Amino acid sequence: MSHAPASTVPIKTEPISPDILEEIETFEAEARRMVSGDVSGDLFRPFRLQYGIYGQRQAGVQMVRIKIPFGGLTANQLRRVAELTEQFATGVGHVTTRQDIQLHFVELKDVPAIMRGLAEVGLTTREACANTVRNVTACHLAGICQGEVFDVTTYAKTVALHLLRNPLNQSLPRKFKIAFSGCKQDCALTPIHDIGLLAAKRTDGAIGFRMVAGGGLGSAPRIAQVLREFTPMDELIPSIEAVIRVFDTLGNRKNRTKARMKFVIEKLGFAEFKRRWEEAYVSMGHARPTHEPIKLLPYPDEPVPLIMPTSNGSKKTVAQTNGSVNGAPTETPFEMWRRTNVVRQKQEGYVAAVTKLFMGDLTTEQMLHIADLADRYSNGNIRTTINQNMIIRWIPESRIADLYDDLASQGLADPGAELVEDIIACPGTDTCGLGITSSKGLARALAEVFPAGRVPEDLKDVTVKISGCHNSCAQHHIATIGLHGVGKRIGEHVAPFYELHLGG
Known part of the structure; x- marks a missing residue:
């Protein structure tokens, strides 16, 4: 462990609701039964996965x-x-390409304590794995x-919490992934998801989503196809549910390698899949258009922070630079970081700063530091x-130099966030039982280049992504x-190699 100092900021907790507490106690009881031999590991495995707990290649x-x-x-x-x-893992967390955080080398007996600790602050591991709707x-x-x-944001949150613990989502043929993007840049990569939702606006001003379905990577990558050019807000959740119902009914439950929804579409043809989806939509009691408004769950992330931008703050601002925009030697470390890691917000006077985490890893001390900086410079979010990084938003532009200094003090001010030098890598053989190669090891070697x-x-938009196997966790x-x-x-032996893909 890293033995990070205890945070001086107390953690605010809420009582765990009885149903979630019962869920955790059920996991705890089943884990004890597995350890005692009353339940086999094979029977415990799907139960464990449903709760967001994976085995590692290391035993125990x-x-x-x-x-x-x-x-x-x-x-x-x-x-x-x-x-x-810090208490139950290695002192290092890992941010994933699905925006989750993973803890490795956790003993099974400690998992319930982690679940309780997360539940007290409104977090869960439930359905982060297994044949469920994964993280939205x-x-x-x-x-x-x-x-x-x-x-x-509010639509992604509403859909995520609507599907969490939803009976519809407990035993799908295979995992199911959903993503939301707000503009044509499509930073959330909607075409590679089972359902992708891209913000859209009609000529009459109504807002909704362009809905695509059937995307995915893995051993048989597919690009999603357009299911609805415009999905009104009041039809968003029923439209998603109808897709999941078709998949639940027609997905292949015998052959895991052919179980994703993209194979259902491949077998039926997209026109027939769309017809089945429309049937499912109507069978749920919805006949377009429905006038029931979507019940949004608020996410108070973006109130104007208490720290307001000022006109007489630091002389270092986003617009200024002392060197070439291409990274000439005259550029200071701060200027380089500001150019590559800081994004102007649409709200005047505010910027967002991306903290580059090498391969998504950060120590407990760094987590605490980022939390403190989010409170100090922004609105605590x-x-x-x-791309396995973290971002603090709503930073007054006048304070960006001070934020940089605070990040640098903990080794969190590396430039090049979300650019070519920000290499994406899954855990690979470091921990994953499916890994064939050490993707992190290769990433470390390439980072030196x-x-x-x-x-x-002209290379800033080039991306490098490394997966330890064909499952494409690093995309x-x-x-x-x-x-x-x-x-x-090679002869009588099997050796690890890499297959190279260009131009994705």
Whole structure:
């Protein structure tokens, strides 16, 4: 463990609701039965996965996946995650490409304590794994993006919590992924999801979503197809439920490798799939159009912070630079970081700063530091990104230099966030039982090739993603340079190799 100092900020907790407490106690009882031999490991495995707990390639320890809808965390929640990471894991957390946070090397006996600790601050591991609707992701710039049609945050949150513990979502043929994007840049990558929702606006001013279905990566990558060009808000949840019902009914439950929804569409043809979806929609009691408004769950992430921007703050602002915009040697470390990691918000006077986490890893001390900075410089909220980073939003531009200094003090001010030098890698053989290669090891080697913050301008949009196997947890298929681990027979032995993908 890293033995991080205890945070001086107390963690605010709420009583755990009786139903969630019963759920945790059920897991605890089943875990004891498995340890005592009353339940076999094979029977316990699907139950464990339903609760967001994975086995590792190392015997006797688990990976705990914390589900974070749309990547939204409060500083208070991040402090609790840090506390649990320090107490029960290795002192290092891992941000995933689905905006979750994973804890590794956790003993099974400690999992219920982690679940209780998370529940006290409104977090859960439930359905972060298994044949369920996984974490609902969204663009980390939602609400502040200059080009967005509207803020998709509340819709992502509403859908995520509507499906959590929903009977419809407990035993699907295979995992199911949903993503929300607010503009045409599509930072949430909707085409590679089972359901992708892109913000749209009709000529009459009505807002809704362009809905695509059937995307996915893995061993048989597919791009989602348009199911509805415009989905009105009052039809959003029933439209999603109808897709899940068709998948639940027609998905392949015998062959796991052919079980994703993309194979249902491949077998039926998209026109027939759409017809089945329409039938499911009507059978649920909905006949378009329905006039029942969507009941949105508020997410108070974006009130104007108590710290207001001022005109006489630091002389260092986002607009200023002392060197070449291409990273000339005259550029100071602060200027380089500001150029690559700071984003102007659509709200005048505010910026957002991306904290680059190498391969998504951060220590408990760094978690506590980011939580403190979110309180000090913003409104106490953080978001994880699908590129394994964290972002603090709503920072008064006049305070950006001070934030940089505070980040740098904990090794959190590396430039090049979300750019070519920000390599994406899954855990690979470090912990994953399915991994064939050490994706993190390769990422470390490649990181030495790219000078942080000084990559030429014409390469800034190049992406490098490394998966330890064909499952594409690092999304290697959609990278400019993608690699995934494979086994290749050499004589009597099988050796690890990488398969190279270009132009994704």
